[in-house]
Amino acid sequence: MDSHSYSVSKRACSFSEPPISDHHNHNSDHFNMDAILTAFLALSDSPLIQSSFDRLIESTSSDSDRNQLIQRALNLGSILVEAGNRSARKCSSSHNAVVWPLSPDLTIKVFSMLDTQSVCYAAATCSFFQKYAMDPLCFANIDLATLVPKVNNAVVSTMINRAGGALRSIKLGILPPIPAPPFFSSQPLVYSIRNANDASGFSWNDKRSRQGKESSILTRSCLSSLTSNGGTPGAHLKRLHLYNIERMDNSALSASLSACPSLLDLEIVGLIVELRHTLESISRHCPLIERLVFESSKTGRDDGLKYPTCNEFVLNCPNITTLALKGFKLHDYKARMLVKGLHKLKHLDLSASYSFTGAFLKNVGANGGGDHLEVMILRDCMHLKEIEVERFMAVVLAGEFRRLRHLDISNREGLACEGDYCNRCYSASFVPIKQLLEQRPNFNLVAEFPKGSYIDAEQTTSDVSLQLQSPTSSYASDASPFMSTSDMSYNSDHGSVNEDSRENSFVRYEENSD
Template identity: 70%
Template structure:
């Protein structure tokens, strides 16, 4: 019933608690993430071996902020400051936080998962790895090969290749439902190939949430992924370098694309305004009936049709008003830099969360310590689409400083 750290504290208290802490169930869900390095390979190996086949969840590495990530069921509390990404922290701006050699994880930290059929990895359901700088492709692939029951895989800040990782997932993790992979080198990993995409689609039919952030993805490859997965509901290609948005064309008629509920294309440098407009028109025409959250925010603005060097900072060609009128409960997030000619955020979702602040049927505003607090019945936004939405009346809450050009949005 205790978290991993509390189990360790209790075990050090007395011989009786130490004996109790030897129960494998105490280590069914191992969470050894921290802001600074605290554990090494020996600690990880010991806990995995104590858990044995009872092991269901394993989280390792260095995290600079909230552990919960987009697509997870856990709520987040964070600040989006202008163009900082919506995950609540920027993994790609992280600094090396590995500490002393006695508290460092290396490529062999997952070796205890591997082995014969009775090894701990055989029934592991969740594996989250953060900023383990000494992890390499061979070690990660060996670990994945020992986890055939994996449902949830999250990889952030590891120096591993996208293609090799996805090949291992498609070969060994056929039950995978959620895949979150953020590159440690934004825009430089162009390793993904068409056969890898096809194999992943064919071998992992249960995937419902796919996040590939910071990779050099091309539209024809992304289209295979989005169109191919028949149960796909959540997609996040934020900071993907090569995506233009052409993969969205005629996607609504396919089984995969038509089931989308959340689509995040935040800070995709080559995302074209015309493709976003075409996609919005398709939504108005009746496609993507289940889509309830679309994020096209971009710190560089959207690319124009003819020349991507020419940036667009408005949503003038996007039928925003009509879209929100015809799709109640739809959330469109379009945040552009303040130096652009226009910054617009249109948000709508159903929620009773803020009923104590303002009646949803009456727009209002309140001044709090130099900040303007606005509420409207026509818009609202939930910062964590993966956490789900509640039925109810529509409301929105945007907080910003009146006297500053830099806009802050506080989302709870």
């Protein structure tokens, strides 16, 4: 027993204190390995290596030894490939560091001008570019909006944390499958909100069935990193565009907005959030906001906006110049409060809104937001009345709304007639065209009334279409306030108008029969 104990102890000592000669043996092993690898890499005859390996396999007696030998060969190949790739990246970095003509500051400036995906590609090129591509300025403007789900919360969080206090804008979510057409486009009607089964073939129902398995899904906490490090990332955020993030609700959006006191531009499309809660959050946390584009995810069913919320919004957000509230239930008094209370308002889009008749337009031009209105879009407003539009045009001709240069009153179901919403008007003949042309030669009036169901987007046959515009008008190039969402344009051939007649009258007026 004693001899055995002594033997174990002796072996332990021999391992804990190796002789000095072992160090020389270790160096010798490295030298031998280097020599073997040098000789191995010097071989250029691939068939010779293959035949030699085949002979080794054939000379192996058992299947287990043969499989073990094959596995060792595969592992060795993987190690060599990985080592080769790593060395290639090092060589590329060294080469780029020598030949790259730009200074570090200028390199970061160039990278910061790239889109988010290109910055990631640059970072993956080599360690030299990666060092500059990881600079916070390169993630100041994060664009992770895609046509199909490709990013998750972890990706968003990583990029927000990389940007830190340099973060200025975020564009996130699932974009509409078809880009938004410009105001005078001949493309068919397109809505921003993504359908349940879109052109990409991705089904939201299928997505729900794969919860827990799908790694490219954003959840309600996708923007939680805005509050990290004491709220540093969100403190200087100027622009926030969110598209079709189905899981983001009122509380999650409010928490995100609470971290963005410097926000100037907010765009919300397809989120399951309510107008009242959203305006309350904006009023409370984003007093500097200048542009708000909000498209309802449940067209015509959000009727939660109340007087106190409207009043709070116009008082706390006086810098609003662009306001788009699309697909909500807005009574005339609510619309009047918004337009009249926002004294800097230039662009107004209430497309696809319900309930208001247009009576709110009566008094907003005098000492109200209407004084500065340049663009007003009342497209597909189901209860907009012909008589109210006629009264508004009379006010315009009387000298009010002098800055207004674009008005869209198009409606798939026509304008409502006085006293009977079932009777629809498919003509803009009540507009005094000649007088309007004389007073406002650069005025753009879009009044398209295609017959067909308000819901069925396939029926776009035009019964009466009116478009009044100056041939020198540049409005199409100035439509940026609403260009990032759909500006619903009907399928009519704007290029078919005779150029001579346009030059003489600047009017397009067609009456087509079925």
